[in-house]
Amino acid sequence: MRPWRSPRITAPVNAPHLPASGAAHRRQRLAGRGTAVAVAVTALGSAAARRTPRAARRSPGTEPRGEARSSDVTLEVVEVFGCGLGTLSLKDLEPGELVLAERPVLRFDASDAALRRAERRLAQLPRAQRDAVLELEDSVSFGPKTFRGILETNGMDCEGPVSSESDPKALFLRLSRLNHSCNANCDYSWRQDIMEIYAQRKIIAGEELCIPYIDLREPRQVRRQMLKENWCFRCECEVCSAWTVASDARRVRLGELSAMMYRARAPERLVRIARKLLRLYKEECINAQSYRKEACKFGYEASLRLEDVDLAPRFARLGLQSSLICHGPAHEETQEWLEISSLWS
The missing domain is CATH 2.170.270.10 (SET domain)
Incomplete structure (x- = not known):
């Protein structure tokens, strides 16, 4: 059987996305400092700008294939x-x-x-x-x-x-x-x-x-x-067979923190949430790297806003590692993470 609904990470209803305009604002604020942070924000903004909005794309052909x-x-x-x-x-x-x-x-x-x-x-x-x-x-x-x-x-x-x-x-x-x-x-x-x-x-x-x-990120009964x-x-x-109360509690907390991450505005809070998420994914041993990649994206942007040149490269490395496992080396997202990570090497 195959899923009708995607297990991919999606923002909660009405959650804001990370706009390219936000990166542009941060570039302006950091202009003239000559730091790696300013360069990294530029790469992040240009990567976001390369994405084509779904509504602007043309409809594909529907010829039967299946290779x-x-x-x-x-x-x-x-x-x-x-x-x-x-x-x-x-x-x-x-x-x-x-x-x-x-x-x-x-x-x-x-x-x-x-x-x-x-x-x-x-x-x-x-x-x-x-x-x-x-x-x-x-x-x-x-x-x-x-x-x-x-x-x-x-x-x-x-x-x-x-x-x-x-x-x-x-x-x-x-x-x-x-x-x-x-x-x-x-x-x-x-x-x-x-x-x-x-x-x-x-x-x-x-x-x-x-x-x-x-x-x-749902308790067993809901799943x-x-x-x-x-x-x-x-x-x-x-x-599900080896269910424990602790496992349910961690997964419920993961869902709560993920929703909070889309609503939070203060970069200090975003960094704390991203780090908690990464720790809980590890504790719960969830294999799907798309969840970690989501947390790394928010944590990386928040650390740039804080001009934290120690934390930003750590999120960049973790994001690259997760994207490689998620998508392989040729995917657009992996290429973006490679570009960002190279700025901190």
């Missing part, structure tokens, strides 16, 4: 007890190693009209590809599987241009075989029309590859309820 590749990794789809089909790695993997990259069979968005169009396109696929799609899980439909149910069950969030205000989605054949875990050992990254799966920690040959379907409502299964992963 997949792996980085010399042999994967095997097998029956997993209590989970249906799952995917195993047949070799050891290091953190940040590419597990699999796949082009989507179909791209669509979440609006009702777009889903109807996507259903028609799936029905027009070549017989072999259509049969492969119909083998995917459908946790929505009552009775026989439907293309609509498969799309809603397996559609993955992807960054990219769409023609409406709905979130863009993509359907994959191989990636849809990755099951959920509340401490997943893999995570996904969208880059240049390809979804890439990266190992988030060291993985031993024969271990099942899992990704998060939901935000992991299980979300998974039951959206994908019709009760999570029995190692985190």
